[in-house]
Amino acid sequence: MKISIIVAVAEDNVIGAKGMLPWHLSDDLKRFKSITMGHHLLMGRSTYESIGRALPGRTSLVLSKDKNFKAEGCFTFQDFKEAVEFAKQRKEKELMIVGGGQIYRLALPIATRIYITQVFRKYEGDVTFPEIKKDEWKEVLKEPHLASDPPFEFKILEKRK
Template identity: 45%
Template sequence: MIISLIAAVDEKGGIGKNHRLPWHLPSDLKRFKQLTMGHHILMGRKTYESIGKTLPGRIMLVVSHRQFDSPVDVIYQNSIPAAIAYAEANGENELFIIGGSEIFAQTIEITDKIYLTLVLTVSKADVFFPRINAADWQTITTLTATRHEGDEFVTEFKILQRKH
C-alpha cells in the first residue's frame, strides 16, 4: 500500500491558523476531492473537528488518544499504526494522510508520496508542515503556478516521490 500525504502549504510551511485553513482555494479543494475520492483518509482529531462533517466517498480514519463521539461513517483508531493496518486490511492501495501538523510530523518518515499545493503567500499560520529533506524526494510532477478562478492566491501543484 502506498502511503501518501496531501497538504497545502504557504511559503514558510504554514498549513493552518486557529484550526482553519488560512486561505480560500476552491481549486485546491477540488483537487483534494479528486485525489482522495474512493480512498481511506487518515487525520487527527483536531483536523476532523475542523472539517466539521464527513467527506462523502471516502473512509475517514481519525486518530486520537481518547475516544470521542463520531458518526457511523467515521472510524476511530487509537494510533497511526492501527489506522494504517485498518486501511491495508480493507484493501486500500493508497492511503491519504490529510493532517494536521502532528500527524504529518509523525508520518513523514513512512510517507511514499506527497501531493503538495504551494500557496504563494505568507499567511499568519500557527501550525506548520514538517521540514523535509529535499535529498530524500524527487519532484515527479509540477503544474505551473496559476491563480485559478475563485482562488485567493496563486498556487503551484507538485507531486513528490520518495527516492529509494
C-alpha cells in the same frame, strides 16, 4: 499499500490557523476531492473537527488521544500504526494522510508520495508542515497557477529509493 500525504502549504510551512485553512483555493479543494475520492483518509481529531463531518465517497479514519472520542460515520483510533494497519487490512491501495501537523510528522517517514499545493504567500498560522528533506524526494509533477490569488502550484513528490 502506498502511503501518501496530501497538503496545502504556505510560505514558512504554515498549514493552519485556529483550526482552519488561512486561504481559500477552490482549485485546490477540487483537486483534493479528485485525488482522495474512494480512498481511506487518515486525519487527526482537530482536522476532522475543522471539516466537521465524514467526507462522502471516502472512508475517514480519525486519530485521537481521547479513547472516548467518537466521530459520526468515521473509524476512530488512538494509535497511528493501528489506523494504518486497519486501512491495509481493508485492501486500501493508497492511504491518504490529510493532516494535521502532528499526523503529517508521524506519516512523513513512511510516506512514499506527497501531493502538495505550494501557496506563494505568507500567512499567520499555528500549525506547520514538517520540513521536507529535498535529497529524499524527487519532483515528478509541477503545475503552476501563478495568476491565481494567492498564486500557487500543484506538485507531486515521490520518495527516492
